[in-house]
Amino acid sequence: MQRTPEATLLYEEIRRLNVGLETLGRKIRAIRGAAQPRLRIGCIHAYSGAIVSDAITRFRQRYPDTPLYLQIRDSNTLRDMVVSGELDLAAVADESELEGLRGHRLASLRAVAVFPDGHPLARLQQVGLAQLAEADVIALNAEDASRQRLDALLLQAGLGLKIAIETPYSSTVCHLALAGHGVGIANPATAVGLEAAGLCHRPLAQWFVADSRQQLPALALALMALLLALAASVGVGSMTSGFRQTFLGWLDQQLSAELYVTPHDTAQGLAIAAWLPTQPGVRAVLAQWRTEVRVGGAPVQVQGVIDHPAYAQHWPLLEQRSEAWRQLASGAGAMLSEQLARRLALGLGDRLSLPGAAPLDVVAVYADYGNPRGQVLVNADWLRRTWPEATLNTLNLRVAGEQVATLKAALQQRYALDGTRLVDQRTLRRWSVEVFERTFAATAALNSLILGVAGVALLISLLTLGQSRLGQLAPLWALGVRRQHLAWLSLGQTLLLASLTVLLAIPLGLLLAWCLVAVVNVQAFGWRLPLQVFPGQLLQLALLGLFTALLAAAGPLWQLARRQPAELLRHYADGT
Structure with missing residues (x-):
């Protein structure tokens, strides 16, 4: 009818x-x-x-x-x-006309599903529209405003209700549901006091998402701080870890000799080079000559190396022409450090002009991390002919492992070389790694500080929001949601928002890492690092971001879980 x-x-x-x-x-x-x-x-x-x-x-x-x-x-x-x-x-309910009266909205309560204890829906924490559409429903009259809103939601979802009983009062809905006549849709306030009789209440699933969305404006600044902190950590962490891995690989290639000798002068260097072949265990003496010229108004190191297979095996080239090492040995080619090649805008096959020397073909570009000056690698004999004033800078010694300590002691005694001029491979590598780690130790501390500041901002926002939300959570307590469950729901909302923030921070952080290695690093140092992604590091930072949000939410949630029911209702009344 x-x-x-x-x-x-x-x-x-x-x-x-x-x-x-x-x-x-x-x-x-x-x-x-x-x-x-x-x-x-x-x-x-x-x-x-x-x-x-x-x-x-x-x-x-x-x-x-x-x-x-x-x-x-x-x-x-x-x-x-x-x-x-x-x-x-x-x-009164919101469907009443208030023309000529002064009205004030006390609260906006979301309808709940009610059913007896033991009902299959009692296993759920929230009841979705799909589960509701499958049950026999005890509903409010079709003229009720909340019923009309429910019908509109179902229509949007393409669902309908199987109405078993209609009644104008929520209290009647609750008692009929308690008697087992179906699943009721009722005002949550009517369910207060019926839990002892066996009535169960479950909020509809839309509340969790809707309330999370409602919290976004109040938490926007804190979540933005967390987003930027995580993105900075991802970007700087990826750049630092990538640099570390690249640097260590480059260092292992560069440090191919077992012992490194820096003579006081060229004469001493030549004397050491002549004496070393007579010593047991010495397999190769790789002398490196050096001079300095100015190219394009800036100082450039010109380093000469002898023709030996060790260089081709261990020198880290980024790009090279075919027969690059043969051309270098003939004195017709030169290899440029990456920063010098970028500064002079030279590539493979271009001609390099050095003061007082014939032009050389650029046959390769190599990585030279940590050297602020540009460097040119040429053949040692060509270097000495072109610049007789060049000095013997370093002797790299390939020595049998068991003879390193003996040879080192003999060099110290014979040529009065201290620990800074006579270094074995292991010590030099340890020094290099220690310098690298100290250089970026501040970066890790800064990342932790930024995350800490974001956590404090989130804590303050949650504390402020927690006080204002007591009036909104009190009706949920009234509909049967326990205080501990309210705390878990609030924690779930906080972690949901933090998870979305983490998901947005990861691609933003990777974009920042690309900018650092491809743009900032090139402009600042002249070399470009390969962009490397470390899934373990990303997972660690994601968990750290969630843990930061969890710590920030712990205090407010603990307070919420310990609130007395009377206090919840008092906040509800005072807030309305």
């Missing part, structure tokens, strides 16, 4: 007539009792249980000498009673 528009108009007229007669009778009774002042209040049936009882208890504790007059009616009747002056105030 469906009510026609004409029947609706007739019903409204009859209702208004009955209301007028009832109002006249109430007026007469009110005049008789007007000798004693009292507070006249009214509320709908949904709030007539524990919520009103608790409010009356707190009112009487504060104003024990003021009597109360309470009316439990439907929203339209309560509105008419306020209009006629029979009630001082009333709590």
Whole structure:
């Protein structure tokens, strides 16, 4: 049966007539009792249980000498009673017209699914629309505003309800659901006090996402700080780890000799080079000559190496022409460090002009990390012919492992070389790594500091938001959600928002890492590092970001879990 528009108009007229007669009778009774002042209040049936009882208890504790007059009616009747002056105030549903009255929204409660304990839906923490569409439903009347909103959501989802019973009151829905007639959709306030009788309440699944979305404006700045902190950590961490891995690989290639000798001068270097072949265990003496010239207004190191297979095996070339080492040995070619090649804008096959020397073909470009000056690698004999003033800079010795200590001691005694001029491969590598680690130790500390600041910002935001949200969480407690469960829900929301922040921070951090290695590093140092992604490091930073959010949320959640029910309701009342 469906009510026609004409029947609706007739019903409204009859209702208004009955209301007028009832109002006249109430007026007469009110005049008789007007000798004693009292507070006249009214509320709908949904709030007539524990919520009103608790409010009356707190009112009487504060104003024990003021009597109360309470009316439990439907929203339209309560509105008419306020209009006629029979009630001082009333709590009504949002479908009531408030024309000519002063209204204030106390709360916006989301409907809950109610069913007896032991129902299959009791295993769920939240009830989705799909589960609801499969059950026999006890619903409010079709004219109810909350019912209309539920029907609209179902229509958008392409679902429908199997209505078993319709009733105008949420309290009736709860009692029918408790009796096993189906799953009810009710105002959460009516469920208060029915848990002991075996009634279960579950919020609809949309609340979790909707409430998380509602928190975003208040947490936006803190989450943005966390996003930037994580992105900076990912970017700088990827750049640093990539540089470390590249540097160590380059260092292992460069440090191919077992012993490195830096003579006091060229004469001593030549004497050592002549003496070394007579010593046991010495397999090769790789002399390196050096001079310095100016190219393009900047100093450039010109380093000469002898023709030996060790260089071709261990020298780290980034790009090279075929037969590059043969051309270098013939004196017709030169190899450039990456930073010098970028500064002079030279590539393979280009001609390099050095002061006082014939042009050389660029046959290779090599990595030279840590050297602030540009460097040119040429043949040692060609270098000495072109610049006779070149000095013997270093002797790299290939020595049998068991003879390193003996030869080192002999060199120290014979040529008075201290520990800075005579270094074995292991010591030199350790020194290089220590310098590298010290250089980037501040970076790790800065990353931790940035994450700490973001965590403090998130903590302050959560503390502030936690106080303001007590009034919003109190109705959820009223619908049967335990305080501990509320805390877990809030934790889940915080971790959900933090997880989304982490997911956004990772690609942003990788983009930052690319900018650092491909743009900033090239402009600052002249060399470009390969972009490397470390999944373990990304996972570690993601977990660290979630742990930061967890620590920030721990305090507010602990306070929420320990809130007393009366305090929750008091915050709800004060906030409304």
